[in-house]
Amino acid sequence: GVDHDRVKIKLQSSHMFRGYEFTVIITGATIVSWRVNNQEQLFVSKQAIFDGKKAIRGGVPFVFPQFGSWAIGPQHGFARITQWALEKPPERLPSGDVEAIFSLQDSDFTRGIWNHAFRLSYRLILREKELHFNVGVYNPGAEAFSFTILLHTYFKAPDVRRCQITGLTGSTFIDKTQEGAVFRESRDVATISEYTDRIYCNTAGEHVICNVVSGRKMRMQKYNLPDTVVWNPWAEKAKGMSDFGDDEFPNMICVEAGHVASPVLLPPGTVFEASQILQVI
Ligand code: TA6
Numbered sequence: 001g002v003d004h005d006r007v008k009i010k011l012q013s014s015h016m017f018r019g020y021e022f023t024v025i026i027t028g029a030t031i032v033s034w035r036v037n038n039q040e041q042l043f044v045s046k047q048a049i050f051d052g053k054k055a056i057r058g059g060v061p062f063v064f065p066q067f068g069s070w071a072i073g074p075q076h077g078f079a080r081i082t083q084w085a086l087e088k089p090p091e092r093l094p095s096g097d098v099e100a101i102f103s104l105q106d107s108d109f110t111r112g113i114w115n116h117a118f119r120l121s122y123r124l125i126l127r128e129k130e131l132h133f134n135v136g137v138y139n140p141g142a143e144a145f146s147f148t149i150l151l152h153t154y155f156k157a158p159d160v161r162r163c164q165i166t167g168l169t170g171s172t173f174i175d176k177t178q179e180g181a182v183f184r185e186s187r188d189v190a191t192i193s194e195y196t197d198r199i200y201c202n203t204a205g206e207h208v209i210c211n212v213v214s215g216r217k218m219r220m221q222k223y224n225l226p227d228t229v230v231w232n233p234w235a236e237k238a239k240g241m242s243d244f245g246d247d248e249f250p251n252m253i254c255v256e257a258g259h260v261a262s263p264v265l266l267p268p269g270t271v272f273e274a275s276q277i278l279q280v281i
Pocket of ligand 1 (some may be wrong): 055068075076152176197229230231255256
């Protein structure tokens with residue numbers, strides 16, 4: 001269903017009690033819920049703010065055209081706090097999947113921050129245990145522009161200390177908890193036991209995150225999103241965030257697919273395409 005600020009998309013499964021659905025808040029095209037077998041896979045803080053002025057603390061905020069802080073605009077860019085358009089309402093495809101397309105193009109608001117004409121398309125496809133994210137960035141202008149882009153996914157977890165992430169081995173990472181010092185990941189399986197904020201560069205095209213909700217595993221496949229950010233604010237930082245409960249940090253792990261270690265340079269008249277597939281396995 002579509003109402004003025006959110007689009008709820010349900011894939012009615014054959015089994016009575018096994019619902020597959022996702023909900024998108026059109027501000028920021030932020031997915032705020034993705035249920036598989038009626039179980040929520042995404043973390044959204046109980047103190048998340050939905051007024052559109054601040055990014056939603058949870059779900060999958062859309063980070064564009066800037067990952068991180070920049071001098072000219074809000075941290076992580078404007079896409080996640082701007083009203084997108086529902087380009088194509090939810091439709092069941094012949095394959096049985098359900099597809100919805102959101103779009104965002106430059107406006108007075110965006111040009112006031114970042115003076116480029118652009119058009120984003122965001123095609124979401126719901127399959128039984130999968131959610132596909134297809135992103136397109138188009139440059140309609142006469143000048144090239146560069147950007148960084150990331151899907152800021154908050155996974156729900158019973159206890160982040162038991163989560164394990166594969167596919168980071170051997171990658172160099174920028175450690176934002178240590179003033180950006182660069183290290184190499186030596187562990188086959190990465191775990192988190194403290195405040196963590198790492199930009200892993202040129203990681204494998206696939207990660208498996210273990211011990212997420214309901215003890216299942218989450219497979220993340222990335223295309224043209226070479227980097228992976230891993231974040232958990234832990235207790236101290238969580239206390240300093242008004243939209244993050246003091247006791248919530250154990251129940252989330254951010255594993256974020258992006259092109260952030262180096263910017264994308266987009267020549268006039270061309271398109272950057274990237275995608276992510278999340279699958280409960
Ligand atoms: O997820 C990585 C990160 O860049 C962290 O440094 C932290 O700032 C997080 O994003 C959340 O940022 P936000 O602007 O949503 O509070």
